[in-house]
Amino acid sequence: MRKILLKLFVLALVVLALLSGALVWVVQTPIGMQREQIDFTILPGSSMRSVAREITAAGAELHPWMLILLGKWMRVDTSIKAGSYEIARGVTPLELLKKLTRGDVTQADLVFIEGWTFRQMRERLDAHPELRHDTTGLPEVEIMRLIGAPEATAEGLFFPDTYFFAKRSSDVELLTRAYGAMQQHLAREWEARADGLPYRDAYEALVMASIVEKETGRSDDRPLVAGVFVNRLRQGMLLQTDPTVIYGLGERFDGNLRKRDLLADTPYNTYTRRGLPPTPIAMPGLGSLQAALHPALTEAVYFVARGDGSSHFSQTLDEHNQAVRRFQKGGRP
Structure with a gap:
């Protein structure tokens, strides 16, 4: 009996070894x-x-x-x-x-660029082949509701950055992340803002940052541009910034800003209306947020593009007019 049990035990070990070997072979x-x-x-x-x-x-x-x-x-x-x-x-x-x-998932990426409008963001989202397009065709207010944002207007409320995501993710998820990133950056910069700024709240600072973003792409000029606009707000001057006018024209803008456009009143025409426009005009990057909340201490209230990407800043209208003739009119009187 013992011999039979021993043989069965050995047989079981052999079978177990064979099964284990087979399992190892299968899984590898x-x-x-x-x-x-x-x-x-x-x-x-x-x-x-x-x-x-x-x-x-x-x-x-x-x-x-x-x-x-x-x-x-x-x-x-x-x-x-x-x-x-x-x-x-x-x-x-x-x-x-x-x-x-x-969870070693594959990832795709999408880049939101500083200075883009929400319309440009949506075009990029809708064209991305790896996203699930749940917001296509939805009105702006519905998109904001889907991402859990209290604002009804989306412009400027998303942070420009490179976003990585699992393929077939919803565009709602991506927008939620970009909105959350902007809220975090804005809250942090607002908390550390300079004293005495002429903004009623962080949203107005965001509006200013969007204007700075569209006015210059040079990091060293951003605080100065913000300083000029802050000075104008404090003095009750018109901001007179072309990017807001262009934004107000929308699809009517053909690339050429005319005098009649500067005279045509819209909520975004800072040549006809005092103060900041009602919403941002684009996505500002972190540099523009910081410039709006830490503007340069300057006496300048005017600036003009030099033609090389930088700007010339002036304290008086006479000095500004001379700079305009020098840099934009080829020195003509």
């Missing part, structure tokens, strides 16, 4: 694939069974039960991370499972 053998690389997306809350089906449907020659059993054996069957994935030929079931539990 590259998965067959119909293409060099396949993409698939795991939805939040997916079971291991649905994950396996998604992967095989994408073109992996993988028996679903293999991944299910491996997940249970490794006790990670409930640890799969949602997201978009890419796998290439040569990947093994074990490597695949590790990838899924690490």
